[in-house]
Amino acid sequence: MLPLMNNLIQIVGLQDLLDPIDSSFKDRNFEEVYDILYKKQEYADIRQEIEQSVYSYFANFLIPKDPTIYDYILLSLRDKDLIATFNWDPLLVQAYRRNVNYIDLPHLVFLHGNVTVGYCKDDRFKGNIFSACPHCGKKLAPTPLLYPITEKNYAEDEFISAEWKTLQNYLENAFMITIFGYSAPSSDYEAKKMLKKAWGDLKDRKMEEIEIIDIKTEEELRNLWKDFIFSHHWKSHLNFFESWIARHPRRTYEAYFSQVFEAKFIPDNPVPKSNDLDILRNWFADLIQVELIHKEKMFNDLSPVLIELYEIIEDYAKNIKASIPKSFQQIPHIIDLIQAKKYRELPSLLRFINPLELESWGNQMGISEKQRITKIFSDLGFPDLEDKNDKDNIKSTRL
Numbered sequence: 467m468l469p470l471m472n473n474l475i476q477i478v479g480l481q482d483l484l485d486p487i488d489s490s491f492k493d494r495n496f497e498e499v500y501d502i503l504y505k506k507q508e509y510a511d512i513r514q515e516i517e518q519s520v521y522s523y524f525a526n527f528l529i530p531k532d533p534t535i536y537d538y539i540l541l542s543l544r545d546k547d548l549i550a551t552f553n554w555d556p557l558l559v560q561a562y563r564r565n566v567n568y569i570d571l572p573h574l575v576f577l578h579g580n581v582t583v584g585y586c587k588d589d590r591f592k593g594n595i596f597s598a599c600p601h602c603g604k605k606l607a608p609t610p611l612l613y614p615i616t617e618k619n620y621a622e623d624e625f626i627s628a629e630w631k632t633l634q635n636y637l638e639n640a641f642m643i644t645i646f647g648y649s650a651p652s653s654d655y656e657a658k659k660m661l662k663k664a665w666g667d668l669k670d671r672k673m674e675e676i677e678i679i680d681i682k683t684e685e686e687l688r689n690l691w692k693d694f695i696f697s698h699h700w701k702s703h704l705n706f707f708e709s710w711i712a713r714h715p716r717r718t719y720e721a722y723f724s725q726v727f728e729a730k731f732i733p734d735n736p737v738p739k740s741n742d743l744d745i746l747r748n749w750f751a752d753l754i755q756v757e758l759i760h761k762e763k764m765f766n767d768l769s770p771v772l773i774e775l776y777e778i779i780e781d782y783a784k785n786i787k788a789s790i791p792k793s794f795q796q797i798p799h800i801i802d803l804i805q806a807k808k809y810r811e812l813p814s815l816l817r818f819i820n821p822l823e824l825e826s827w828g829n830q831m832g833i834s835e836k837q838r839i840t841k842i843f844s845d846l847g848f849p850d851l852e853d854k855n856d857k858d859n860i861k862s863t864r865l
């Protein structure tokens with residue numbers, strides 16, 4: 467079972483480590499105990515042992531064969547969506563891995579690290595902990611697990627801070643947010659502060675919708691999330707299957723928009739409960755078919771634009787006798803995939819293309835070429851060359 471902060475010490479079996487320090491520790495909340503240890507240098511070794519035990523405890527989790535709540539959530543969202551999790555355990559990632567070959571899934575960020583996610587510092591790449599970085603071939607390093615201390619420093623670790631940055635970028639542009647099973651404990655003061663900063667001022671968020679899946683009363687939730695919710699634009703649900711996501715899977719925003727803003731009623735299309743993952747996935751087939759037709763059109767429009775971009779870069783590279791910047795070397799492969807109608811990998815490959823890399827490389831490029839390239843980038847939906855934001859995001863292909 468997944469431990470909670472109040473039973474973690476017993477479930478993970480940390481009593482023997484803690485008893486010599488204080489025999490009352492074993493009955494206390496892990497968060498409080500860790501905070502005490504954290505403040506004293508003399509406990510540094512014990513802390514390290516605790517961290518190792520916790521890491522291996524979580525790393526050994528294996529997702530059950532039947533569909534889990536993680537499968538439902540992943541399958542019900544699209545690749546424009548983001549799941550941000552505080553969980554260290556590998557269940558979400560394991561659910562991701564077993565579904566990613568069937569369907570386009572949302573992006574994942576790990577705000578407190580994760581036992582099954584590895585990271586390459588040199589290439590700012592995250593992926594499966596057991597795999598190698600596709601850029602340099604080195605084995606990915608484990609991501610740090612952020613522990614429950616009152617003053618978390620999210621800026622200290624490069625991976626963690628980039629994950630937060632991604633969440634903030636998504637939040638700034640988000641219209642619907644679902645908060646699921648996050649109780650915003652007081653030790654997460656920093657986390658709440660950062661979320662609030664990204665969400666911005668309530669008066670600028672009059673139209674956005676927040677839903678909270680939690681067993682707390684509405685009163686408690688309103689109080690807990692008062693900095694985030696604008697008047698009546700929020701709802702609480704007792705479980706996932708009552709949420710907008712589950713009632714309108716993969717079309718959540720579209721269904722909300724047409725009902726609330728266009729006053730067009732749309733009947734619910736609830737995700738079915740099933741104990742068979744294949745049956746569950748098959749249920750999504752019609753929705754995915756429509757997405758595929760849309761993608762086919764989008765990528766077919768994109769293809770000539772990419773070809774033009776690559777030709778300009780190739781010509782220029784020949785001129786200055788330099789090799790094509792790393793992130794642009796993928797373009798022929800992307801074009802091949804579009805022609806072969808293999809769209810699944812494309813969004814992540816397109817994210818590899820980094821306009822900034824071209825900026826420094828193409829300094830001597832002529833004005834007209836630069837203008838053409840800037841236009842191509844905006845057609846591709848990239849921020850313009852001046853926008854530095856994009857470099858903060860960590861690239862990842864499959865986890």
Ligand SMILES: [Zn+2]
Pocket residue numbers: 586587588589590591599600601602603604
């Ligand atoms: Zn690397």
